[in-house]
Amino acid sequence: MASCVGVLSWSNSPLFVRSSDSERQLADQYALHTSLDVIEEKTSSSLTLHAVANKKVIEQQTRELYLGVLFATEKQKVFGYVTNTRIKFIIIVDASNVGLRDNEIRQMFRKLHTAYTQLLSNPFYTPGEPIESQKFGQIVQGLMART
Amino acid sequence: MELSLPACLTGTPQGLVSLVGLRDYPQIMEHFRAENRSLDRVPLHFMPEDKLEWPQLKAKRSNYEWFIPKGILKRNWMTKHLWQIPSVVVIFMELDWSGPNFLEKKAECASRVQSVRSTLAGRATKLAVVLIQNAAANPVDEGVATEKAASVCSECELSARSLFVLPVKDDNLSGYILRLETAFYELSQNYYHQEIRGIKAHRDHLNKTTHLYLFVRHQFKAGFLNELKRDFHAAYKHYGQAYSLLMEVRATDTNIMEVKTVAGFISYKICKLGFRLNLPRDAISQFRKHMDIFQQKVGMEALVFEHKGWQSKQSEYFADVFKEAIMNGLPAIQTQHPGLYYQQAAQFAIGRREVAEELCSNLAAYPQPDPLASKDSLEFYGQRPWRPGKVALEAPDMDIENTGIQALLHHEKEQVQHSEIIIALLEKSIEQFSVYKSPRSQSHLRVTMAEELKSAQRYKESLDLLHEVMNHYRAEGWRPLLDAVLSLAVKCAFLLADVSEYVRLSLDLASVESAVGEDEKARIMQNVANILEENHPKVPAAEPGLTSKAERAAVGEATRKWAERLAKAGELDPIVVDLGQNPSAIQCKTLFVSSSCKADERVTFEVFVLNGGPAPLPLSKVDVITSNSNYKLNWSGFELVEPKRTFEKRFSFLPQEEDVNRSVQVKKVNMTIGHPVNSLQVVLSCAKSVKVKKENPFLANFIIPPKPKVVMPLSGDEVDGANFAIDLIEEVSTVHIKQRDPLVSMKLDYTSPVMVGEWFQIKILLHNHEVDSKAQGLEVFAALVEAHDPLIADTTRLTFDPKANDQEDLKTPSTDDKTFQDPLIKRLGDLNVDGQDSISLYVKASTTGFRGVTITTKYSVSVGDPLANCQSQISETLKLETIEPFQLDYSIQSIRMNTIKKVFTDETFLLCPQVKSITHHGIAILDSNVDIRPPMQLFNPTPSQLSQTNLYHHSIGQELYPLIVRRENLLSGLDVQELVVGKYTLKWCREGNEAQPHLASTTSFELPTVPVHLSSIFVSCDHPAFGRARSPFTLTYNLFNRTEKVQEYTLTIETSEAFMMSGNKQLSLKVFPMRTHSLSYILYPLVAGDNVTLPTLRLSSARVAQVQDANEVLDRLLPKTIVILPKTRVEEGSKAVDGVDSGEAFFDHVDVVSVKNGPFVMGAKLKAAS
Incomplete structure (x- = not known):
């Protein structure tokens, strides 16, 4: 269903990228990277950092995590989702996949978020490091395979 | 093949107005010229026309039954309507109402109008006549003018609304012209309206099967004419209809190009008008729809590039229109802006290039005759030059078709600069993206x-x-x-x-x-x-x-x-390759063995160079550049570093004196690779610096384990541990150079706490334990901690020499900036091996609290080989508590040693300061004195009673000073006034320092104020120092009237049981002003004792206030008891002891009490006041 799934760290570096088509991998990476422009624009207003007593405290306004369509081209649509800790999930869907509803995309993101939370609970995973978890990979594979 | 839109399409159409007969009036023509017309003028295009030539009107077709259109849009139609066929023809004529030959002129005018009308030959073009009037503002009768105008109208067969008058001589020419323009505009709109109706009239004769092209054409024409008419909403509607009609045309290989071309035109117009009418969403969705519809309609296989080119152009034009709309004030957002469409255009252009490269790879010779020769003279837009006017359904001639395609391929290959097009589009796109962040x-x-x-x-x-x-x-x-x-x-x-x-x-x-x-x-x-x-x-x-x-x-x-x-590699200078801090296959790591180093030790560090390539790496030089350029650290030689192996080199150097307390950092490592002779030499310059990592605030709550190292997989069995290690090496590229450890010892000797006001001594004992060298240039620095705080700095003094320094001159040094900018310095010179020296530092604090003092000793020694001067320093910070040494208490006593609250003039009283030591250290009081403020004065000069006394913890020293206030010294005559007693000063030092007078401190206390009353009566009592039992003595009371009035009293004596007495027991008496009245009694003591109660004198008077005063005075001044010695000796002894002897004995006894250094010191030298 999804043609590419990407997880990007808070500092915008890629943690996990998987494309259904290995030939499109580079193009997908470019798409993920450029979609960050839109994510930044959409989230910049809602998140402010304050330094209080030498400790960075995050003041978070309530914000919808799901950002909707980041951009759409003739060939594909790019959806975004940003967690409260600024981990970005990006799902790229083929434009030919017209039957896809917004709700289904939301559901995919929720699954991804849950998988990420579980991954984070693993003491052997260091936050901010590229994701190598097989379990996470399987879940992503599931998102891409589902019809 | 034309992909660009014609200029007549992209411009904004304006109605055309021809101006006839203005050749002689350039000043009027000037006003109509396009370049002189600002944007707020009516949107018309004016053209001077003198030849009176217009395109012929084609014969109207009355029947379309057998007519088959050859194409959709004629190439010349738009140009014709924009530039050739006027909507209004304006004839300018010179005609004055009051001119001499008016009738003649009128006839001329009519003939002119007639000739124009005949040239227009059936066109609906509007006619207008402007009469140019030279006679300036001629006050002609209104009626005559109207009449004449009507006659002109009828002569020329014009309606009155088409006749205008233009007074040339009037100053307000431009105003008249503006009004003329508005009138022309109205006429022009009427014309276009009529034309549109004419086009619509055709529709009835048409049917969709054969005349679909005409439907499209007519709708397009209607749209275009509406634009000329400035009715954009109608134009938008007509274009929209034209577009949907066009979509009904069956596109085949033959006509696909024509359909696409026309669709591009119409879509362009729709988008442009959409933006203009503030319907940006509609414009964008029209464009999307347009691109979607035609995405699959590629056309001929051999001409795919044409399709891509068309798509690219479409996107570019849309982006242009979008950009124009934004410049006119349309807000755009990051996800919807022209840059995206330029990008799309660029992508299509890239696709076009790719396809073109493929298709044009093997071309035959350019076909003859040129099938494209007629491409600029085609009748319809978007048709193939080699088969103009062919209708879609006819099967094309394949041979001609092929030559045409060949010609197009040649054109594509040779004429089109793909890269230039793409780069230009990308540049535009990048520009837009930068605008939208x-x-x-x-x-x-x-x-x-x-x-x-x-x-x-x-x-x-x-x-x-x-x-x-x-x-x-x-x-x-x-x-x-x-x-x-x-x-x-x-x-x-x-x-x-x-x-x-x-x-x-x-x-x-x-x-x-x-x-x-x-x-x-x-x-x-x-x-x-x-x-x-x-x-x-x-x-x-x-x-x-x-x-x-x-x-x-x-x-x-x-x-x-x-x-x-x-x-030429061997002759060239080495080529420098700046790797910066980027990762590289030839890795270089630097590692200081330890991250800090003592100044007298050698700093060692290692350089590792890893050859990550498959071939041996010829390494000929390693040059390390540090932050201090004085260290020359390089290696040259030659070594072939095997693949996946590491070259290691260890360097060491002795830190220089200027780097002490600083860091030495490796800035750069230059590795020269290449064989030394006849080969290319490359210098790899590898920068090192501390990388600042971005901190993730969200990770603050995680405990992050150290990062696992990326380890380069090294080949096979040859690998040994050392080579694996390079990736595990954590780079250490800076080393901190520390002071060498001092071998001179510094011992501080002092007895805390510090007492307020004293010169507190800190003894600094230095002992040189250096083995090889004497300590040279020994210097002791002392500085106050927190000297920036005025509460500390202003109340504390430091000195090495309390004798020489005037107190005010003392600096207040600080350790604020670590450079010891203004510390006290004492230079001690050199200290031999095992030598000792000592020095005292003195601290004085004027308030209580803690004081920090940093004492630093610096010296240099010559160590190492070769001998190098090496600085060493020892530093110690003391935290000293400062306390008050004593507490002062005081009391005022009457001469009978009773504490009193108020004193009276001319009556002696006692000031009794009492010093309590509250420090554990003994204090030696060197001197004490009171400084009495007039009008109070010492009754008689009294030496210090505490001098040479030592006070210990909680011991109290007390003194008495008799004071008196003389009435004549009082300035005011008030009954009661508060007077300041003065100051009490103690000169003291720590016990043991009495021999050093410069260490003595002086502490002053302000004494309190005392209420002084004017006294009215004074009583004294004369009696011997002691009585003896059963031996009578005389007691005389003296009453002294200090007022100017006679005082009358009734005196009574309350007898005491211890005495028998003789004298007046009750008496009325008068005391005259400033006179004394004496009363004598003889007392016979009955009992002995040291406190035998005397009879009490009482005074009473008719005046109540006086009585109270007088009795207070009696209580205060008269003794209540007396010492009566027993008569034992006389009875027992053979020798009579006279009073003086016994008195001495008595005082000897008292003396025993006042033992020095005891906790109490009795003022034994007290004298009776009177």
């Missing part, structure tokens, strides 16, 4: 542009563009993208034959961090190794993927350049 999209576009520049053989520009992008991707950690960009850059560098860039980029691409495959890395490094080959460096193999014909040619050219460059 999309740095990453820009980067992506830059990469695309760099690729394009590469294919345009502009490698240098491409490389420059990529550098920026690389930094961006690297900073955000997108290694896969970085690798893609790097490999593109390596290709450019190869084609440029730029050795330095080539090596740098190759090393980066082949580094451990890179995500490219191991085989690829080996290939890249083999190329680098080729360049470094001994004696005859080889040209690196061409990068893969350079396969197109043009690229193959470029590779050939590049190879030649490489060979040329490498042939």
